[in-house]
Amino acid sequence: MRWTSRARFLFLAPAVVWVLAFTVFPLGYSLYIAFLKIENKTEITRERVPMFDKEGNPVMLANGKQRMRTIIHKETKSTTTFEGLKNFRRIFKDPQVGTSVRITLTFILSSVSIELVLGFLLAVLFNRHLAGRAAMRAIMILPIFATPLAAGYLFFTILYEEGGPLGFLGFPFLSNPDWALASVIFVDVWQWTPFCFLVFLAALQSVPDELYEAAVVDGAGGWQLIRMVLLPALQNTIVIVLLLRLAEALKLFDIPFALTGGGPGIATQSYSFLAFRTGIRFFDLGYASALCYGLLITVMIIIMLTFRRLRESYG
Amino acid sequence: MADRAGARLPGQRGFGESLLWLAAVCVTLLFFFPFYWAMSQGLRNPIDTFTVSGLGVPWLSFEPTIDNWVTQLSSPESRRALANSTVVSVSAAVLALALGTPAAYALARFRFRRIPNKDITIWFLSQRVLPPVATVIPFYLVMRALGLLDTQLALILVNATFVLPFAVVILRQTFLDLPLELEEAVLVDGGTYRTAFARVALPLAAPSIAATALISFAFSWNEFLFAITLSSRDSLTIPVHIAGSVDTRGVQFWFMAVRALIAMVPPVLIALLAQRYIVRGLTLGAVKG
Numbered sequence: 061m062r063w064t065s066r067a068r069f070l071f072l073a074p075a076v077v078w079v080l081a082f083t084v085f086p087l088g089y090s091l092y093i094a095f096l097k098i099e100n101k102t103e104i105t106r107e108r109v110p111m112f113d114k115e116g117n118p119v120m121l122a123n124g125k126q127r128m129r130t131i132i133h134k135e136t137k138s139t140t141t142f143e144g145l146k147n148f149r150r151i152f153k154d155p156q157v158g159t160s161v162r163i164t165l166t167f168i169l170s171s172v173s174i175e176l177v178l179g180f181l182l183a184v185l186f187n188r189h190l191a192g193r194a195a196m197r198a199i200m201i202l203p204i205f206a207t208p209l210a211a212g213y214l215f216f217t218i219l220y221e222e223g224g225p226l227g228f229l230g231f232p233f234l235s236n237p238d239w240a241l242a243s244v245i246f247v248d249v250w251q252w253t254p255f256c257f258l259v260f261l262a263a264l265q266s267v268p269d270e271l272y273e274a275a276v277v278d279g280a281g282g283w284q285l286i287r288m289v290l291l292p293a294l295q296n297t298i299v300i301v302l303l304l305r306l307a308e309a310l311k312l313f314d315i316p317f318a319l320t321g322g323g324p325g326i327a328t329q330s331y332s333f334l335a336f337r338t339g340i341r342f343f344d345l346g347y348a349s350a351l352c353y354g355l356l357i358t359v360m361i362i363i364m365l366t367f368r369r370l371r372e373s374y375g
Numbered sequence: 376m377a378d379r380a381g382a383r384l385p386g387q388r389g390f391g392e393s394l395l396w397l398a399a400v401c402v403t404l405l406f407f408f409p410f411y412w413a414m415s416q417g418l419r420n421p422i423d424t425f426t427v428s429g430l431g432v433p434w435l436s437f438e439p440t441i442d443n444w445v446t447q448l449s450s451p452e453s454r455r456a457l458a459n460s461t462v463v464s465v466s467a468a469v470l471a472l473a474l475g476t477p478a479a480y481a482l483a484r485f486r487f488r489r490i491p492n493k494d495i496t497i498w499f500l501s502q503r504v505l506p507p508v509a510t511v512i513p514f515y516l517v518m519r520a521l522g523l524l525d526t527q528l529a530l531i532l533v534n535a536t537f538v539l540p541f542a543v544v545i546l547r548q549t550f551l552d553l554p555l556e557l558e559e560a561v562l563v564d565g566g567t568y569r570t571a572f573a574r575v576a577l578p579l580a581a582p583s584i585a586a587t588a589l590i591s592f593a594f595s596w597n598e599f600l601f602a603i604t605l606s607s608r609d610s611l612t613i614p615v616h617i618a619g620s621v622d623t624r625g626v627q628f629w630f631m632a633v634r635a636l637i638a639m640v641p642p643v644l645i646a647l648l649a650q651r652y653i654v655r656g657l658t659l660g661a662v663k664g
Contacts, residue, residue, distance in 0.1 A: 062484075062486060062555075063484050063486065063568070064485065064486050064488070065483045065485065065568060066483075067567075067568040067569070068481045068485035068486075069481075070477075070497075071477040071478060071481030071485070071568075071572070072478050072481040072482070072485075072487075073478055074474045075474045075475055075477070075539060076478070076480065076497075077544060078474050078535075078536070079499070079502060082532065082533075082535075082536040083502055083505070085512040085513075086513035086514055087509065087510060087513070088517070088518065089513040089517070090509065090510065090512055093512065093513065093516070109641040116399070121468065124596070133663075179417065184404060185395060185398060185399055185402070186399055188392075188395070189395050190399050191411035192400075193397065193399075196399060196400070196403040198650060199403050199406065199407050199648050200403060200406055201408060201650060201653060202406075202643050202647075203406055203409075204646065204653070204657070205420060205593050205597070205639075205642040205643050205645065205646035206409075206410075206599060206639045206642070206643060207596065207597045207599075207613070207614055207615060207635075207638040207639050208599070208613065208641060209597075209599045209618060209638070210613075210617055210636075210638040210639050210640065211390065211409070211635070212636035213617060213631050213634075213635050214409050214412070214413050214631070214632070214635040215409065216631070217412070217413075217416060217628045217631055217632060218409060219410055220382075220426070220628075223424070223425030225412060225430075225431070226436070226456065228418075238479060245528040250406065250409065253406075254406060255492070255657055258653060258654050258657075259654050259657070259658055259662050262654045262662055262663065263662055266663070274472065282656070284454060297661075297662055299659045300658055300662065301658070302656070304504075304658065304659075307503075307504035308504075310506055311506050311507060311508070313508065313599070313600055314599045314614075318617075318618065319545070332506060332507075332508040332600075335508045336508055336511065336600065339511065339512045339515075340512070340515065340567070340604050341510065345476065345512055345516070348512055349512050349513075352506070352508055352509040352511075352512065353509070355506050355508065355509060356505070356506065357507045359504060359505065359506055362455070362504075363501050363504065363626070370495050370497055371494075372542065373499060373661045374493075374496055374497060374500055374659065374660065374661060
């Protein structure tokens, strides 16, 4: 990083302008909307107009009057009223918000911890000579890039209670609220454990041989080796994976949309799902924007708390 | 990933090692099972959906048929969705790279004074972790105001925006890893920064740029939240197409399986093509795979 020519601005400007236009501006606009109440009202008015035939002559009725027809005008008017902080206050009174926060937190804590632990153990398992390891590693990549929405529907068929391949277990995978959330976690674990696994495996392979040898010479067994050598060596990687998974898990939307539709009831309605439904399905745009700002502030706090770590890893 | 790391853990030879190998194979098969199940379901006659027991191996458990595939691939809705997804994902990837590559180069090679390069990079990075639902409502309103609802253009703009930070952060790392001397030689010879970038750095970074483009394509292909918000009929992408057909016709497992596979095949193939870059890509360059 040494050049200081003014040319640097020409290189950087397009991307910055783009982000300002398509991310910063929408976020600002969203904050503005959060202070409004936007109501769409469709006004229907009827208008009586005379009828004409193909040649353009007026159509007459038997009584000598002109025949009339009715045109229906539909006009959607959206009215906006400034409401101040009302939308934000509503967040704290809305019982659905509490439920969705609880669901999202449960989801994040369980799925991210399962994925990290399982991914780490798998990485340790695969970090040795295994016949066909390259092929197995390639197969493990597949879930990461499987369209999440499609994965949700696919698991719907797998977890289907009457005749799915796991149906014989007899669990109410999708019809019981707690099981449904567990199922959402299960799909996420299927999709993202391979990510943790791949990253940890890559990191394990860059641990210098001397470290292992020294530990083995000191008589460290399998578990001790993991605790004393591998975990410390992977500390930075673990933090990065944890942060990336946290950020991603906060966005939870596609899987419950497909797998459970947010149900049964609202048992798997994540925070993003709730905001989407409020805004795009029920068209309560002001309140939905306020909800989004709640999430946004959470993410910003996470970024600020981890800013120094991020700067070290990415700066 | 090289196989350079040998037998790392001092496991027992022979029996113990075989057990571990078996465990690894079983884990791999478990993670592959959903794909297998989709293939099995997709090859079944609708009446075989629930009657086939066990693992549902084609030919052994039931007589496979490709009817579901033919129906799905020949339906005009599916084709339009495939075409939309392709156009949107390719354009978004191209657009994001066209904007992102120079920006990444600027952050890797130049020094910004007022705001340090590190902080600009983190600024881009933070957009990658931004919850997309936060911008879905303003995007919807802006696109509605511009009359761009249900157009490919709207989805291209949105997806390019999502992929751009990824491209910037990952390619900056790529350029940082390139030797500086070649580009400096160009400058010493009287070349411009543009020549150094276009003639020297770009060709050297080409494999990484290609991998970034592939991963960007896959991200856009899989995007669902904005696709379902901004499109209603003409610009439906594959994920929205899948979601839509469930609502109207109930659950048709045989079609669902085929549709899920049609959706998954392109991004999954891409992941395999870009295998060497996956770890680097998904950790945004923090871990080298």
